[in-house]
Amino acid sequence: MYLPDFRLDNKLAVITGGTKGIGKAITLAFAESGSDVIIIARNEKDLQQTKGEVEALGRKAFTICHDINEYPQIKSEVEKVREGRSLDVWVNNAGMNIRSEAEHVTEEEWDQIISTNMRSAFFLSQYAGTVMKEAGKGKIINISSVGGHTALRTGVVYAMTKSALIQMTKNLALEWGKYNINVNAIGPWYFPTALTEKLLLDKEYVQAILERTPLNRIGKLEELSGAAVFLASDAGNYMTGQTLFVDGGMTIYGF
Template sequence: MYLPSFHLNGKTAIITGAGRGIGKALAIGFAEAGANIALLSRTEADLVDTAKIIEQLGRTAYILPTDVTDRDQVKAAINHVAESAGTIDILVNNAGMNIRSQALDVTDEEWQKIMDTNLKSAFMASQEVGHFMKQQNEGKIITIASVGGHIALRTGVVYAATKAALIQMTKVLAFEWGKYNINVNAIGPWYFKTPLTETLLQDEAYVNDILAVTPLRRIGELEELVGPAIMFASEAGKYITGQTLFVDGGMTINGF
């Protein structure tokens, strides 16, 4: 048979930043594909809303309010999932933030906050989950990077640095953990309609600039990230590792 399997039936996925935006969309999409979902985020109310949708689909949702920049909290959440589900099949490192300061205006506090949220959290979660996946001799790790980690954007130098680091981290983890049958990949989105971009996308001139360098001439819809993520998470992507897939309407072939 040559048609690969894109389902996630019986799998358990941990998704960080799962209460809103991309994380919420991936959590619901993975549940639709058959997975049970562990939802991690600081804001419990957001997780409850996501969990209700997942449970309506007949899947199990684990609500785990977690500061993903805190090693002890991350470890406790992952241990809880392993004990409750008996397996951790998929990790999606999605938690992220941006402060759009010009480079000369970036403060030490901004630098550290973005680094901790975007980069440190992804490494810690990957490392903690990696122990379980190594024992299982199987696992899928997917990190949400950005086109900003591949090409230069107008502002957000610290954000860009974290996303570039995530792309390289993906390659190194894939190289190191391939012998444990762990696939490590990343997705690099361009502009999608999320709480993080909501204010920017109200600026008509800015949107026009975005569209001018996007061959498909539109902003992405969140559900358009679900298919690529499921490919990486399912058997369909079992011979893909160390890669970053830019889901960007063609933007990275142009530049901004």
């Protein structure tokens, strides 16, 4: 067979921040591709809504209601939920941004963004990698950003964390390749999410975005989830340490 398998049948995937925006799109795409999912988020109502949508696609959904910074509790809950099943895919999607200009960043903002976007992603990857090492296989996907690759107007701490995720992806791929663990990242540009909602209402800001996007439009969430399915599936088995920029060509220019 010359065409690799893009299916995720009977796999078990964990998606942090899996009830909204990019995370929800990936959750539903994984379910549509045949995977059961463990969804981690803070809002129980959103979890149950997404769980229902996954089950409507014919797959199992398990929910864990915790803030991403509560990763010791998250690890414990994942262990209970998976009940010895292999942990095939882990997606570090949960994140936040505070768009302060550099001279106005407070220590509280710094700590909050670093902990949410970077610290939790590392220690949850550490857990996932340990489980996957025992199984001799696994896929870890980090949701970075074009802001981790090129400069943005504001949000310097956010950009730093997303750059760190790209470097973490490379290092973990190098360390864990011998265990057949693939570690990759996705770098989105602008998609309709809670983090971009207000910005996308600003016509002048949107126009500035479009001027630096060769495809001249904002992305659709379903156009991002395909990259995650590829990296999680057997089709992505020989890809590791890479960041796929799903950006309409934006990184050609910078911003």
